[in-house]
Amino acid sequence: MPLSPLKLRFLVISLLTVSFLGALDNTVVSTALATVAGQLGALEQMSWIVVGYTLASTVLLPVLGKLGDIVGPRAVFLISLVVFILSSLGCGFAPSMGWLIFARVVQGMSSAGLQLMSQTIIALTTTPRQRPQYMAIIGAAFPIAILVGPVVGGLITDYWSWPWVFWVNAPVGIIALVLAAVAVPHIEGVGSSRFDVAGAATLGVAVVALVLAVTWVVDREQLAAALIAFAVTAACLAAFILVELRAADPIVPLRHLANRTIGAGIVISAIVGIGLFSITSYLPTYFQMAYRTSATVSGLVPIATVFGMLVSNLISGWLASRTGHYRVFPIAGTILGAAGLAVMAVLPVGLPLWVPMVVMAIVGLGTGAFMSLIVTVVQSAAPVGETGAVTATVNLVRQVGATVATALIGGVIGFAVAAGLPAGLDAATLTPTTVHAASPAVQAQIAALYRDVFAPIFIALAATYLVGVIASLLLPPGRLSDESPDLPAATEPRHPVRSARS
CATH class of the missing domain: 1.20.1250.20 (MFS general substrate transporter like domains)
Structure with missing residues (x-):
């Protein structure tokens, strides 16, 4: 239309x-x-x-x-x-x-x-x-x-x-x-x-149970409840898959995952939530503890990250519409994201704050290059009659990925910091103010501890972006079509591209 x-x-x-x-x-x-x-x-x-x-x-x-x-x-x-x-x-x-x-x-x-x-x-x-x-x-x-x-x-x-x-x-x-x-x-x-009532019910319970499980698992007093929630998640996901494979009109069209564009696009979309959204909320704490900055100054790093994302999101969207080419943006973006997070893992603490700001801005630039674009690519490959369902699937994996990864990262940080704190410090009462008031030796110990805790997290997130690189390479080459979407509902996925020669 x-x-x-x-x-x-x-x-x-x-x-x-x-x-x-x-x-x-x-x-x-x-x-x-x-x-x-x-x-x-x-x-x-x-x-x-x-x-x-x-x-x-x-x-x-x-x-x-x-x-x-x-x-x-x-x-x-x-x-x-x-x-x-x-x-x-x-x-x-x-x-x-x-x-x-x-x-x-x-x-x-x-x-x-x-x-x-x-x-x-x-x-x-x-x-x-x-x-x-x-x-x-x-x-x-x-x-x-x-x-x-x-x-x-x-x-x-x-x-x-x-x-x-x-x-x-x-x-x-x-x-x-x-x-x-x-x-x-x-x-x-x-x-x-x-x-698809059965599909909606089983998926809804699975998502709620999963979010509750990853939220509770970081609390030792709620570990039993978390394990039960994980079990409920597994059971409901199994039931959901069986229901969707048999449903005449599933709420999540799993059959379309066989289409390279849709399958790869959904994986790439998940990278946004898992690889970047999950770590952004922890960056201020990292810089307050490892770089000994104030709360206000520590917020500059996520601001630089988000600003990079905003700029590249707008530029990549404009270029993709102007040229019709889309595949280069997720490939370049995931490579930039992986490289930036790998650099964050090896940066020594104590550098001027503008250094990690530039590095995380590069991660933001990489992520923004495909953040919105990949949604449009997946939509273009889906049947018109299932545009809403496929768009929901893309957003669902991104949101669930961000929620789960955020909870897991928070749990890792809490456990590792508590285990590595110098004697006399309690993780439950540790604040940036407490650290900044401590002796230079204690401050250096805590800075090194946070560097050691966050380094493997950055490496893991870089590896997540590398998965995105592979998925991006699997996207079919070509150019976005000028074909109007006002078409009868199809029964099979469409290709969003036309030949590069056309």
């Missing part, structure tokens, strides 16, 4: 506004967590403000993707936006932590619809050749939100009050809703009307 250039630009502005709203919400809230939990008197439940949101968003991705194929993405998108606005108001009026967590779960569910349907709508209103440029613009909402969200959240919390962290979504959301109602075209559902 191709649109005129003017309508397409208006649509992109509308989708970018909504995507930025959803992305900004999570980063703004993270700054106010301690204040919110303290005023509601439930500090021990603080993590569930984030975990509930993330779990709901992750679990609903395949469900909403399939619904978008059945009823059309416009309806799912607009309903998700309305629910997001209402749940934001509910969060701000929360009189207790239980109320807030419930409202955040609903907000997470609607956020999944905003994220997913934005990508699906672009896929169904542009050609594969046009898509990378517009998808890169919408994808820029995430890194921009990471850059400005904590500052905005801090200002709102300090000068207004924490409910406004949520209430600010209402006026912005209403403007976005008006824009979307006018700009988003009506797109008929082209997928089968049958819904």
Whole structure:
């Protein structure tokens, strides 16, 4: 369903506004967590403000993707936006932590619809050749939100009050809703009307159990619960695979993994979550402890990383649309990511901070080169009637990969630091302030300890990017097609490329 250039630009502005709203919400809230939990008197439940949101968003991705194929993405998108606005108001009026967590779960569910349907709508209103440029613009909402969200959240919390962290979504959301109602075209559902309830249920339980398992496994007191959750995950995943292989219209079309473009693209997408998103939140701690910087200064490294990601995301999208060539970007990007993380593993502590900033900016540049682009490549290879389901699968593996890897890295850091601390220091009470007040000898010991703990983590993440290099090389060569996506639903995957000679 191709649109005129003017309508397409208006649509992109509308989708970018909504995507930025959803992305900004999570980063703004993270700054106010301690204040919110303290005023509601439930500090021990603080993590569930984030975990509930993330779990709901992750679990609903395949469900909403399939619904978008059945009823059309416009309806799912607009309903998700309305629910997001209402749940934001509910969060701000929360009189207790239980109320807030419930409202955040609903907000997470609607956020999944905003994220997913934005990508699906672009896929169904542009050609594969046009898509990378517009998808890169919408994808820029995430890194921009990471850059400005904590500052905005801090200002709102300090000068207004924490409910406004949520209430600010209402006026912005209403403007976005008006824009979307006018700009988003009506797109008929082209997928089968049958819904895979068994597949959705088994996958949902598996994802929830997996996230809980990796969250609990780092706590010795919850080790038994973590093992049970891992067992539930394994059982549900086995059941899910059996259900999907037999389902006439599966919620996750596993048969398409045999297509080289879709299979390799999903692996490459997972690299973004596992290889970069997982480590970003731990970088400030690393530099505060190993480089003995302040909290403010330590934030410069993830900022450089995200800025590199933002720049290359926009440039690669523009170049892919202009030339039609896409394969070079994930190949070059994964190589840059692997090289940068390998360099981080061998950097000695004590160097000027601009050195690791440059190195991590290179990792960001590499990741941004394929972050949004690979979604468009996979979409172009999928049947039109399963665009939402395939897009959901790409986002699902990225999100689950980031969640699991983040929890595992946190567990490794906690265990290794506790085991290697000098005598007289307790890992449970260790803070950057404590370290900076210690003697130079103790500071040097802790810096060396953090270097030794993080070095194998960087190596493991570099190896993850090397897997991405292999997957990128498996992508079929060629150029993105100018063929319109407004086609009847297909039964087999399509090729997103045309011959390089054409």
